[in-house]
Amino acid sequence: MIVTTTNSIEGHRITAYKGVVVGEAIMGANVMRDLFASVTDIVGGRSGAYERKLQDAREVAFSELEQRAVAAGGNAVVGVDIDYEVVGNSMLMVSASGTAVVIE
16 A cells, blocks of 8 residues: 655546555653653663564554555555654553545
8 A cells, every 4th residue: 555645646647535544653762762862861872672563653653544544445555644742651652543535
């Protein structure tokens, strides 16, 4: 399935719009990961634990987005927007939304 942030797909014609679809993932971060991330923040550098958690959440959100596009009758998603939020003290949320379409 083609999933793109653009409003069209080069080489394909959109023949039907099936509506807005959304995929969300909220992932909890555990206490040890928070502790190591705090140490990384103090000494500098990247927090691999949080980066992996964000990657996992993004993959779940995109998988949901694709499943909902298929359920709506689409075979592609255009105009995708990805949002990241922190929920509470240690929850990470990734939301991906776009328009499910039928392409030829």
